[in-house]
Amino acid sequence: MTEKTLNQTVLEMFCDTDNEMRPMLNKPFSHKNMVYGTDAYFLAVINKDNVDKTYPEDSGMGEKCLKILPSININFTINVSNLRSKIESVPKVDGFDIIREDIECDACDGECEVEFEFEHNLQTYTTTADCPICDGEGLIYKSINKPNGTKVINPKAYCVIGNTLFHLIKISKLITAAEVLRLPEISLISTLGTNANATLFKIGDLNILLCNCSPSGSDLIGFTIDIN
Numbered sequence: 001m002t003e004k005t006l007n008q009t010v011l012e013m014f015c016d017t018d019n020e021m022r023p024m025l026n027k028p029f030s031h032k033n034m035v036y037g038t039d040a041y042f043l044a045v046i047n048k049d050n051v052d053k054t055y056p057e058d059s060g061m062g063e064k065c066l067k068i069l070p071s072i073n074i075n076f077t078i079n080v081s082n083l084r085s086k087i088e089s090v091p092k093v094d095g096f097d098i099i100r101e102d103i104e105c106d107a108c109d110g111e112c113e114v115e116f117e118f119e120h121n122l123q124t125y126t127t128t129a130d131c132p133i134c135d136g137e138g139l140i141y142k143s144i145n146k147p148n149g150t151k152v153i154n155p156k157a158y159c160v161i162g163n164t165l166f167h168l169i170k171i172s173k174l175i176t177a178a179e180v181l182r183l184p185e186i187s188l189i190s191t192l193g194t195n196a197n198a199t200l201f202k203i204g205d206l207n208i209l210l211c212n213c214s215p216s217g218s219d220l221i222g223f224t225i226d227i228n
């Protein structure tokens with residue numbers, strides 16, 4: 001794969017391909033000389049010259065992206081394999097598969113119909129109709145989390161880079177991007193610490209904006225990286 005193709009892979013990795021409610025997030029879009037890919041949590045940006053594909057123009061979204069991109073005010077290099085080891089050292093949790101199962105509707109006890117009551121002028125009227133909970137099917141779908149034997153990054157674990165709190169899972173995605181691009185380093189290029197809503201990273205030709213997390217006080221901090 002060429003460098004430009006790898007850039008496209010990473011750009012598309014930060015889109016929200018399955019989001020049916022917000023189809024504008026499904027694919028990268030272009031505006032002026034840049035191409036953007038976002039899932040509303042990450043925003044990946046690259047110059048058009050660094051990709052082969054032509055992405056559709058979306059000036060509305062593009063202008064919004066331009067407004068939220070912070071100016072570059074730092075250049076702190078993070079070694080990808082060191083960062084990977086730090087993440088690996090944080091205790092993992094069981095991975096789950098989400099399984100959909102049909103279970104008996106507990107509103108109608110599987111009878112499909114329920115009795116409705118209506119009162120008017122001290123008189124009570126009753127009628128029987130399809131159960132509104134299961135739409136008269138007698139069954140409801142339930143999602144069950146079933147352990148699948150894997151160990152995954154704890155979704156409640158964070159790390160601190162500088163003064164900023166990040167989800168470990170999100171930082172792990174930056175590592176994946178660097179690995180796809182076969183690059184040994186990620187740079188932190190814009191940070192306003194606790195005053196900012198997002199932090200800008202650079203991986204090769206891509207700038208990637210990542211939303212900060214707000215500390216809750218009970219956060220599980222896996223590790224801290226000092227940037228001073």
Ligand SMILES: [Zn+2]
Pocket residue numbers: 105106107108109110111112113131132133134135136137138139
């Ligand atoms: Zn029912």
